[in-house]
Amino acid sequence: DQQVKQNSPSLSVQEGRISILNCDYTNSMFDYFLWYKKYPAEGPTFLISISSIKDKNEDGRFTVFLNKSAKHLSLHIVPSQPGDSAVYFCAPITVYGQNFVFGPGTRLSVLP
Amino acid sequence: DTGVSQDPRHKITKRGQNVTFRCDPISEHNRLYWYRQTLGQGPEFLTYFQNEAQLEKSRLLSDRFSAERPKGSFSTLEIQRTEQGDSAMYLCASSLVEEDEKLFFGSGTQLSVL
Numbered sequence: 001d002q003q004v005k006q007n008s009p010s011l012s013v014q015e016g017r018i019s020i021l022n023c024d025y026t027n028s029m030f031d032y033f034l035w036y037k038k039y040p041a042e043g044p045t046f047l048i049s050i051s052s053i054k055d056k057n058e059d060g061r062f063t064v065f066l067n068k069s070a071k072h073l074s075l076h077i078v079p080s081q082p083g084d085s086a087v088y089f090c091a092p093i094t095v096y097g098q099n100f101v102f103g104p105g106t107r108l109s110v111l112p
Numbered sequence: 113d114t115g116v117s118q119d120p121r122h123k124i125t126k127r128g129q130n131v132t133f134r135c136d137p138i139s140e141h142n143r144l145y146w147y148r149q150t151l152g153q154g155p156e157f158l159t160y161f162q163n164e165a166q167l168e169k170s171r172l173l174s175d176r177f178s179a180e181r182p183k184g185s186f187s188t189l190e191i192q193r194t195e196q197g198d199s200a201m202y203l204c205a206s207s208l209v210e211e212d213e214k215l216f217f218g219s220g221t222q223l224s225v226l
Contacts, residue, residue: 043217
């Protein structure tokens with residue numbers, strides 16, 4: 001039972017263009033949503049988050065959008081840079097639990 | 113203090129052997145988590161500690177797995193009688209209670225069971 005889906009295993013984008021990574025979830029108890037980025041041979045690092053009371057959160061080149069009714073969130077990276085090439089994980093959490101449920105990840109490749 | 117440290121980075125063992133991994137969290141972090149990641153999947157939660165207390169364990173954590181955090185600082189994860197299905201990356205993370213949405217991960221221990 002996959003509670004979190006990231007239906008694009010990989011994505012290639014040209015440098016300077018927009019990258020859009022999608023995440024869908026099924027558990028309506030999720031109320032806080034995070035994105036983590038992972039480079040090879042390193043652990044994931046926190047990137048950006050959004051609370052369920054918001055529909056948008058922006059941090060520099062990174063913006064996360066949340067559509068609660070559709071149980072969908074997306075991460076926009078504008079402009080994309082080669083250093084953004086990594087695996088991106090969507091990780092929601094409920095207010096009651098302490099364990100994050102990570103999606104399977106999307107491998108982003110930003111081509112120079 | 114440069115972050116979460118895990119040791120060893122790689123471990124190759126034969127089926128049936130016991131293995132133990134160590135995690136040193138960021139010193140002021142009171143929460144410590146263990147996750148497991150297999151190829152093509154996101155990290156899966158195994159267990160977490162607040163200080164020395166183990167507060168939650170996943171159903172994934174069979175009775176062959178045991179984790180400890182005896183003094184509320186470093187933690188160990190032991191796998192007894194390893195099986196080939198235990199081959200995975202074992203990730204440790206830590207956080208502050210006040211900012212527990214932000215996990216700081218170590219680089220992981222890659223376990224290969226032959």
